[in-house]
Amino acid sequence: MQYSDSILKTPSSFIRNILKVTDAADVISFAGGLPNPISFPIDALKQSVNDSIDSSGAKLFQYSTTQGYLPLRQYIADKYNKKQPNLNYTADDVLITTGSQQALELISKVLLNKGDGVIIEEPGYLGAIQAFTLREPTFYGITLETEGLNVGQLKAALKKPDIKMVYTVPNFQNPTGLTYTKERREEVFEAVKDKDVIFIEDDPYGELRFTGEHLPYIAAGKMANSVVLGSFSKTVTPGMRLGYMLTKNHELLNHVETAKQATDLHTNIFAQYILHHYLTNNAYEEHVEKIIALYKEQADAMLAAMETYFPPHVSYTKPEGGMFIWVTMPEGVNALEKFNEAMEQKVAFVPGNPFYTTNKEVNTMRLNYTNATPEIIEEGIKRLGKIL
Amino acid sequence: MQYSDSILKTPSSFIRNILKVTDAADVISFAGGLPNPISFPIDALKQSVNDSIDSSGAKLFQYSTTQGYLPLRQYIADKYNKKQPNLNYTADDVLITTGSQQALELISKVLLNKGDGVIIEEPGYLGAIQAFTLREPTFYGITLETEGLNVGQLKAALKKPDIKMVYTVPNFQNPTGLTYTKERREEVFEAVKDKDVIFIEDDPYGELRFTGEHLPYIAAGKMANSVVLGSFSKTVTPGMRLGYMLTKNHELLNHVETAKQATDLHTNIFAQYILHHYLTNNAYEEHVEKIIALYKEQADAMLAAMETYFPPHVSYTKPEGGMFIWVTMPEGVNALEKFNEAMEQKVAFVPGNPFYTTNKEVNTMRLNYTNATPEIIEEGIKRLGKIL
Numbered sequence: 001m002q003y004s005d006s007i008l009k010t011p012s013s014f015i016r017n018i019l020k021v022t023d024a025a026d027v028i029s030f031a032g033g034l035p036n037p038i039s040f041p042i043d044a045l046k047q048s049v050n051d052s053i054d055s056s057g058a059k060l061f062q063y064s065t066t067q068g069y070l071p072l073r074q075y076i077a078d079k080y081n082k083k084q085p086n087l088n089y090t091a092d093d094v095l096i097t098t099g100s101q102q103a104l105e106l107i108s109k110v111l112l113n114k115g116d117g118v119i120i121e122e123p124g125y126l127g128a129i130q131a132f133t134l135r136e137p138t139f140y141g142i143t144l145e146t147e148g149l150n151v152g153q154l155k156a157a158l159k160k161p162d163i164k165m166v167y168t169v170p171n172f173q174n175p176t177g178l179t180y181t182k183e184r185r186e187e188v189f190e191a192v193k194d195k196d197v198i199f200i201e202d203d204p205y206g207e208l209r210f211t212g213e214h215l216p217y218i219a220a221g222k223m224a225n226s227v228v229l230g231s232f233s234k235t236v237t238p239g240m241r242l243g244y245m246l247t248k249n250h251e252l253l254n255h256v257e258t259a260k261q262a263t264d265l266h267t268n269i270f271a272q273y274i275l276h277h278y279l280t281n282n283a284y285e286e287h288v289e290k291i292i293a294l295y296k297e298q299a300d301a302m303l304a305a306m307e308t309y310f311p312p313h314v315s316y317t318k319p320e321g322g323m324f325i326w327v328t329m330p331e332g333v334n335a336l337e338k339f340n341e342a343m344e345q346k347v348a349f350v351p352g353n354p355f356y357t358t359n360k361e362v363n364t365m366r367l368n369y370t371n372a373t374p375e376i377i378e379e380g381i382k383r384l385g386k387i388l
Numbered sequence: 389m390q391y392s393d394s395i396l397k398t399p400s401s402f403i404r405n406i407l408k409v410t411d412a413a414d415v416i417s418f419a420g421g422l423p424n425p426i427s428f429p430i431d432a433l434k435q436s437v438n439d440s441i442d443s444s445g446a447k448l449f450q451y452s453t454t455q456g457y458l459p460l461r462q463y464i465a466d467k468y469n470k471k472q473p474n475l476n477y478t479a480d481d482v483l484i485t486t487g488s489q490q491a492l493e494l495i496s497k498v499l500l501n502k503g504d505g506v507i508i509e510e511p512g513y514l515g516a517i518q519a520f521t522l523r524e525p526t527f528y529g530i531t532l533e534t535e536g537l538n539v540g541q542l543k544a545a546l547k548k549p550d551i552k553m554v555y556t557v558p559n560f561q562n563p564t565g566l567t568y569t570k571e572r573r574e575e576v577f578e579a580v581k582d583k584d585v586i587f588i589e590d591d592p593y594g595e596l597r598f599t600g601e602h603l604p605y606i607a608a609g610k611m612a613n614s615v616v617l618g619s620f621s622k623t624v625t626p627g628m629r630l631g632y633m634l635t636k637n638h639e640l641l642n643h644v645e646t647a648k649q650a651t652d653l654h655t656n657i658f659a660q661y662i663l664h665h666y667l668t669n670n671a672y673e674e675h676v677e678k679i680i681a682l683y684k685e686q687a688d689a690m691l692a693a694m695e696t697y698f699p700p701h702v703s704y705t706k707p708e709g710g711m712f713i714w715v716t717m718p719e720g721v722n723a724l725e726k727f728n729e730a731m732e733q734k735v736a737f738v739p740g741n742p743f744y745t746t747n748k749e750v751n752t753m754r755l756n757y758t759n760a761t762p763e764i765i766e767e768g769i770k771r772l773g774k775i776l
Contacts, residue, residue, distance in 0.1 A: 001584060001613065002552075003643055004523075007498040012646040037446035045449070049437045058425035061433070061625035098486055098629075098652040105651045109522060110395040114502075130650035134497060135392075164390075196389060225389065237449040239657040241486075255391055258400040262518035263493045264486040268656050269627040 010133045014354035015126065018339075022348035028380035029348040030367040033174065033323060039291045040237050041282065048277040056273060064269035066261045068096025068244070072276040076230070076244055083214060086221040093246050095253055096267045097260070100204055100231040100243030104131040106263065107165070107227065107245070110255040111198060112137050117163035121149060123326075123355035123364065125174045125202065128167055137164075139357035144173065146317070148180030151187045158195055165198040170218055172205040172322025175355045175366035179320050185218045193223055198252065204231040204243075205322035207288050210296040212320050224249055232275060234323070235288050240271040294370075295323065301374035302367065302381060309385030316367075323370045326352075329363040329388065338365070338387060347383040398521045402742035403514065406727075410736035416768035417736040418755040421562065421711060427679045428625050429670065436665040444661060452657035454649045456484025456632070460664040464618070464632055471602060474609040481634050483641055484655045485648070488592055488619040488631030492519040494651065495553070495615065495633070498643040499586060500525050505551035509537060511714075511743035511752065513562045513590065516555055525552075527745035532561065534705070536568030539575045546583055553586040558606055560593040560710025563743045563754040567708050573606045581611055586640065592619040592631075593710035595676050598684040600708050612637055620663060622711070623676050628659040682758075683711065689762035690755065690769060697773030711758045714740075717751040717776065726753070726775060735771040 015031065022029040052060060067073070070091055077089035097103040104127065112118070112135035120128065122141030132139070140157040143150040149168065157163065168188075170180045180188070192199050199219040206214070219226035231243040247253055260266070278284075299319060306316055306325075316327045327349075329338065335351035342348060352364030369377060403419065410417040440448060455461070458479055465477035485491040492515065500506070500523035508516065510529030520527070528545040531538040537556065545551065556576075558568045568576070580587050587607040594602070607614035619631040635641055648654070666672075690713060694704055704715045715737075717726065723739035730736060740752030757765060 001499075001586065001637075001640065003498055003640075004501050004504075006501075007643045007647055010646055010650055012642075012649070034451055037450055040446055040449040042441065042445060042449065046438065046441050049441075050434065053430065053434050053437075057430060058428055061428040061430065061627040062425055063422055063621075063626045098656075101650075102652045110391050111389075113392050113394075116392075127650070127653070130646075134647065134650055198389065233451075237658070238451045239449040240659075241652060241654070241656045249389075252389065252391075254400075255395045258398055259395055259522065261400070262398055262489075262515070262522055263651070264490045264629060265515070266629070268486075268629045268659060270625070270659065271628075271656060 006134050006136050009136060010130055011354065015350055018348070018350060021343065027343070027346050027348050028372065028376055028383065030369065030380060031348040031350045032371055033368050034371055035234055035238060036294060036370045039294065041278065041287055044282045045237065045274060045278055048274045048281065052273045052277045060270045060273045062269070064266050066257050066266045068094065068267060069269060069272035069276060072096060072272050075276060075279055076246070080228070080246060084216055084221065088221065089246055092250070093248055093253070095245050095256060095260070096272060097243045097245060098264055098267045099233060099241040100202065100229045101127050101131065103229045103243055103245040104128050104202070105134065106256045106259045107198065107200065108132045108135045109259045110252065111164045115162065117160050119154065119157050119163060119166040120357065121168060121173065122357065123175055123352060124167070124357070125169055126354050128202070129357055141357045144176060144178060146178060148184030149188055151184070151191055154188065155191050158191065158197070163195070163197055165200060166192055167200045167202065168218065169202045171203055172208065172319050175324055175350070175352070176326035177317045177319030177322055177324045178326070180215070180218065182215050185215060189218050189222065192219065198225045198227055199223060200227045200229065202229040204229070204234050207235055208292055208295060209321035210292060210299065220246070227252070235291060236275060236278065240268065240275065242267065242271055242275055297374060298369040298372070298377060299325070301377045302369040305378040305381035309382045311385070311388055314388050323368055325367045325369065327365045327367060331363060333363040335362050335365050341387045342384060345383040345387060347380045349384070394522050394524050397524060398518055399742065403738055406736070406738060409731065415731070415734045415736050416760065416764055416771065418757065418768060419736040419738050420759055421756050422759055423622055423626060424682060424758045427682065429666065429675055432670045433625065433662060433666055436662045436669065440661045440665045448658045448661045450657070452654050454645050454654045456482065456655060457657060457660035457664060460484060460660050463664060463667055464634070468616070468634060472604055472609065476609065477634055480638070481636055481641070483633050483644060483648070484660060485631045485633060486652055486655045487621060487629040488590065488617045489515050489519065491617045491631055491633040492516050492590070493522065494644045494647045495586065495588065496520045496523045497647045498640065499552045503550065505548050507542065507545050507551060507554040508745065509556060509561065510745065511563055511740060512555070512745070513557055514742050516590070517745055529745045532564060532566060534566060536572030537576055539572070539579055542576065543579050546579065546585070551583070551585055553588060554580055555588045555590065556606065557590045559591055560596065560707050560712070562710070563712055563738070563740070564714035565705045565707030565710055565712045566714070568603070568606065570603050573603060577606050577610065580607065586613045586615055587611060588615045588617065590617040592617070592622055594618070595623055596680055596683060597709035598680060598687065608634070615640070623679060624663060624666065628656065628663065630655065630659055630663055685762060686757040686760070686765060687713070689765045690757040693766040693769035697770045699773070699776055702776050711756055713755045713757065715753045715755060719751060721751040723750050723753050729775040730772060733771040733775060735768045737772070
């Protein structure tokens with residue numbers, strides 16, 4: 001059997017393959033990217049299931065609409081408008097997806113012909129690289145600096161033919177933990193505002209800010225072709241696969257709706273009812289504050305240990321939120337070789353390789369801090385320091 | 389913005405557009421395709437939610453594996469082996485999908501390059517036509533006769549270049565309600581068995597058989613490139629979007645797993661736990677017997693009314709199970725015009741058009757009987773008889 005060109009190009013998860021060797025009980029793993037399970041509001045969700053079944057019965061179990069449960073769409077629009085009033089979203093600007101990963105895949109399906117251009121951060125989110133690759137695009141990787149996308153490279157890439165979209169993770173990016181500065185957001189917006197491209201701001205971690213204030217989105221509220229992606233995976237539960245996209249471009253949204261219908265008809269409506277009930281009957285913001293406090297403590301523990309145990313020739317990011325720290329070793333150091341050395345010390349990370357759109361040797365790694373206690377984080381960083 | 393060629397070719401749902409006009413309270417609608425909500429085991433599912441949360445806690449809420457929840461995969465393999473022992477499925481042959489619609493989309497993604505050949509029943513399942521169209525294939529529509537696919541046409545189509553798959557719904561097909569005979573199954577198998585094609589048997593209705601016995605699958609258990617698709621949407625709940633694919637071709641399954649990971653990471657694990665608990669703690673077979681009795685009564689009422697009120701120049705199928713009856717009017721009658729006449733009589737159906745891969749005038753319609761009482765069915769068929 002000859003499989004499609006696109007699936008043969010699509011990388012299966014490097015991270016998943018790594019997790020197979022890092023799962024051993026005596027390994028301290030910073031390789032995962034899972035929310036801490038103590039962040040799931042299990043009792044409240046259980047109550048919401050029972051209440052929702054009692055009040056809405058069969059509606060939770062029947063086929064439903066592709067765009068998603070209207071009260072949940074309204075809740076999401078209101079939430080964003082409250083955070084940033086110039087967004088002015090309505091429920092009609094929202095489409096519920098089977099996790100925000102699905103939004104990436106649907107958008108690429110409605111935008112990309114083979115060879116079309118996609119501008120993406122380098123390093124960038126692995127799941128986006130996978131989803132886009134299914135459409136066989138031409139990737140233009142733009143260096144992600146401490147302040148955000150390199151604007152000179154961005155402007156040059158925007159002159160390339162058939163550029164259809166720019167993909168960014170402006171807050172606490174995966175894999176780097178970096179956040180675009182206010183100034184860089186404005187510069188990036190100036191570079192794209194008159195271009196016929198879809199500008200995606202993927203923001204699954206935005207609510208998990210430890211320090212500083214919410215910064216305005218780059219293009220949302222200012223540009224018709226703006227798309228914001230969000231998720232409840234990092235604040236309520238990833239297991240229910242509930243994400244969404246927000247856009248004022250209803251032509252795009254209608255195409256995405258058609259693509260979604262052909263893909264999975266609609267997102268689990270049972271889960272949408274439960275989530276909406278949970279959000280509107282509990283102190284959601286207090287819940288998020290607890291997750292923030294937890295992750296901040298873990299991030300601080302990791303950064304303090306890195307300060308103590310890492311040699312000065314190793315640099316790393318200092319995230320204002322989210323789940324990841326990005327480490328850069330001296331030039332010439334091969335992250336894959338370091339991974340093997342680290343495993344001998346019973347500590348694991350993700351080598352930077354899968355976060356680039358080209359195969360090359362890299363000297364970077366991603367560390368996750370949300371799934372270990374401060375004590376274990378310190379021990380793991382100490383082990384890692386030995387091999388650096 | 390220039391959207392992708394494939395999305396511009398993909399039909400948005402004809403049925404959904406029809407449902408907008410057929411939703412009025414005084415219209416008797418045979419246009420839908422929804423399970424009867426009284427078939428949902430709501431109390432038992434509620435119990436399963438509570439028990440599953442109590443016993444498995446955070447595991448229901450965390451990220452999970454792309455292939456699906458192992459005990460559910462094992463349950464599905466066992467269930468098929470019990471129904472037809474030569475299938476010999478193991479849990480490794482099963483992948484859980486976000487509804488069986490997603491399996492269609494994933495398989496087409498891993499198999500089809502633009503222009504590759506897809507053999508499909510004509511008329512065929514609308515959702516499959518939509519999912520496959522996203523890959524811009526060449527469709528070869530093969531006449532679906534009362535006994536099954538026309539084998540002469542099938543053999544001719546199999547000689548065309550780059551045929552990648554044959555898509556069938558062997559039991560109580562949507563839209564026709566037809567079931568392949570045992571003999572035709574064997575003839576179809578003989579035609580495909582030595583070909584390098586994936587043979588899909590999509591079987592969402594297979595358990596809902598009113599009369600006769602389970603017939604062996606066409607290719608499953610006999611051909612490495614066989615794929616069987618199934619669903620819990622018609623027997624437990626469609627709202628949770630739980631389907632699956634079964635195949636012994638693990639190269640195909642691995643590619644589908646990669647595609648699924650890039651598409652939505654994994655299927656809602658909360659719903660998978662609940663479903664598995666429900667299936668293993670309740671009398672599922674008795675539950676299905678109740679749905680069968682309900683739908684049989686409704687199908688019998690519709691067929692009896694058609695016998696009474698339809699003129700002799702109108703023919704129709706007599707389903708052995710499932711949810712649909714297919715009506716053929718005399719040649720030259722335009723189903724779309726009849727739809728408008730029917731709406732004046734306050735009765736609705738789906739004109740046959742969207743079930744063909746080419747745009748043409750057709751004299752056929754699909755009737756659904758699972759969502760009305762026998763009395764209302766009789767009244768609706770009486771109204772329909774007037775305009776036929």
